[in-house]
Amino acid sequence: MASPVLGIDLGTTNCVVAIIKDDKPVLLQDDQGQHLFPSVVTLGEGDNIWMGREAVALGAAVPGRTVYASKRLIGRWYSDNVVQKARNMYPYHIMENPAGGGVLVQLGDNRYTPEEISGMILKAMKDLAAKRFDITPEEAVITVPAYFNHAQREATQRAAGKANLRVLRLLNEPTAAALSLQSEGQSDRVVAVYDFGGGTFDISLIRIQEAVYEVLATDGDTFLGGDDFDGMICDELSNQFEQSTGIKLRNFPLSWHRLRDSAEKTKKELTHSERCALYLPRLVGEDSLATELTRLKLEEMAKPLIERSLKICARTLEAAKMNPSELSDVILVGGQTRMPLLRQMVEEFFGRPASPGIDPDTAVAEGAAREGSMLREGKGALLLDITPITLGINIVGNRLYPLIHRNTKIPVRKDHMFTTHRDAQTTARMVILQGDNPVASENVRLGEIVLSNLQESERFSSKIEVAFEIDANGILHVKGIDQDTGNEKEITIRGSFDEEGKEKAGDLPESETVAPSEPSAPTISGPFRETELIDVLCFLHANQKSGRIEISTKEKEQTGSMIMAAGEITHASLGDHKGKDAFFYVLGMREGYYAFHEGESIAEPREIEEPFDSLIKR
Numbered sequence: 001m002a003s004p005v006l007g008i009d010l011g012t013t014n015c016v017v018a019i020i021k022d023d024k025p026v027l028l029q030d031d032q033g034q035h036l037f038p039s040v041v042t043l044g045e046g047d048n049i050w051m052g053r054e055a056v057a058l059g060a061a062v063p064g065r066t067v068y069a070s071k072r073l074i075g076r077w078y079s080d081n082v083v084q085k086a087r088n089m090y091p092y093h094i095m096e097n098p099a100g101g102g103v104l105v106q107l108g109d110n111r112y113t114p115e116e117i118s119g120m121i122l123k124a125m126k127d128l129a130a131k132r133f134d135i136t137p138e139e140a141v142i143t144v145p146a147y148f149n150h151a152q153r154e155a156t157q158r159a160a161g162k163a164n165l166r167v168l169r170l171l172n173e174p175t176a177a178a179l180s181l182q183s184e185g186q187s188d189r190v191v192a193v194y195d196f197g198g199g200t201f202d203i204s205l206i207r208i209q210e211a212v213y214e215v216l217a218t219d220g221d222t223f224l225g226g227d228d229f230d231g232m233i234c235d236e237l238s239n240q241f242e243q244s245t246g247i248k249l250r251n252f253p254l255s256w257h258r259l260r261d262s263a264e265k266t267k268k269e270l271t272h273s274e275r276c277a278l279y280l281p282r283l284v285g286e287d288s289l290a291t292e293l294t295r296l297k298l299e300e301m302a303k304p305l306i307e308r309s310l311k312i313c314a315r316t317l318e319a320a321k322m323n324p325s326e327l328s329d330v331i332l333v334g335g336q337t338r339m340p341l342l343r344q345m346v347e348e349f350f351g352r353p354a355s356p357g358i359d360p361d362t363a364v365a366e367g368a369a370r371e372g373s374m375l376r377e378g379k380g381a382l383l384l385d386i387t388p389i390t391l392g393i394n395i396v397g398n399r400l401y402p403l404i405h406r407n408t409k410i411p412v413r414k415d416h417m418f419t420t421h422r423d424a425q426t427t428a429r430m431v432i433l434q435g436d437n438p439v440a441s442e443n444v445r446l447g448e449i450v451l452s453n454l455q456e457s458e459r460f461s462s463k464i465e466v467a468f469e470i471d472a473n474g475i476l477h478v479k480g481i482d483q484d485t486g487n488e489k490e491i492t493i494r495g496s497f498d499e500e501g502k503e504k505a506g507d508l509p510e511s512e513t514v515a516p517s518e519p520s521a522p523t524i525s526g527p528f529r530e531t532e533l534i535d536v537l538c539f540l541h542a543n544q545k546s547g548r549i550e551i552s553t554k555e556k557e558q559t560g561s562m563i564m565a566a567g568e569i570t571h572a573s574l575g576d577h578k579g580k581d582a583f584f585y586v587l588g589m590r591e592g593y594y595a596f597h598e599g600e601s602i603a604e605p606r607e608i609e610e611p612f613d614s615l616i617k618r
């Protein structure tokens, strides 16, 4: 019989593995009966690599040779803010990968990509599972944060490949947590999964009906986690230390490592106690740190971080057009949700107690194992997921043309027809972008498709189809088809570090870009969407045509009467009007008039100086 599928929660701080045995999840444990495996790799004496708890113990002595939280780096560019923040936060050396702008971490004399580090962790998990469960694991369901982008998902899949594990599915962590509820309670409900782990936070609203799991909305922050609480405690303690000794602890990696370790222990201790004493003898030279931290003080420091997560929850409820009273469960996962203040604030926010009986550490791995076992039997739960990030291409005028909007259900396929915008244009270069910024160059570049040898023709006459498809693992496939010649190109977005996708969008080649062959909405009715307006402007600009724009309130849809503003626009009529002024001019209304209607269902006026300037100057 085939070995059971491993359900792997590949966490930033810890890794948890489960399998299904006799219909029940069984957790992988180490010799000491622990099921949390620190996601840490240390290079010891003689280039021996140590993993997990041993790596943590050794790491105290060789902080520069210990890598943790590699999940924060996976699938990112070196120039990414998150990577730059991590460089200041972690004692190990993080550098740019000369082959393509990604990240390398240094372990002794060797350099590894974050996915190689994750691969080592997965390999260690696989080997331990083989030994403990007496199986030959080959397949896994691996969980990733819902907010992971395509590059991060692809990199995680490649990490599994390095450990010789076939990924049956990359499962979003919150969906996995919801799957762990599977056999309990009523079958039609909407659950909020609030996941505050070591490195990332995410929130998802999931509707469960029989075996159908439909993600209604998801959001998160890939740089908000328990590590930030530890970092905050370290800052507080190192300030105290500096005040009494004049020594900056950050300059002493070994001491900093001890401080961090102790900060985390103190934080956990304060989950159960009101106060906790800290003593770190000879922290630097003869100077020791002796102090105490109270739960009250920790809570005062932690509150803004928890509030940040709740703001994201509010945004998510809004995206799903729901209010908390419509939820039937609130599931708390991630180690940090053990903190009493966090629990209390989340329960107050949602107006209900968190669901009991969920272990915040193991629910995700158990859900992954369940899904693995069901997939093996050919009856996996139907997971209706959504994509958390908008995807599109650049079009003329340095605009983003979104093909798949965030919170669209996946798997999904969307296509649109584009055209050349210059006479005799024989190349169409479509840069694949990720993000919501209407200015194309401000988004993240994932790759590009180039169709060359287009038939020479007048502008706006060629037909170029672009199709985006997101598969069930959340991975993007893009196809460009020149309908005149049948010539087509296809790519799968393979991480951010291929030759093609090494830098952020930056400057985009204007002469080879395309224009939408038809504006998506020649008439815009409210609620107002800036990107739609820009689409139309762009089209008019490219076509030198005129068009009519109507902005209406939501009520208009019901009464068919209330048109707030309407205006004819032409390329020429923009004249010297720039920025916000041009915006109001185009809409044929005055600022005061707009302000008068601000309280209505139309969106608030937004500062859009920048994008319009660049469009109108041309």
Ligand code: AMP
Binding pocket: 011, 012, 013, 014, 196, 197, 198, 199, 225, 226, 227, 264, 267, 268, 269, 271, 333, 334, 335, 336, 337, 338, 339, 360, 361
């Ligand atoms: P995870 O990524 O889900 O393994 O979560 C790990 C995070 O949870 C780390 O930042 C831990 O410090 C934190 N954590 C674990 N146990 C506790 C606890 N009892 N109280 C507060 N935080 C905890």
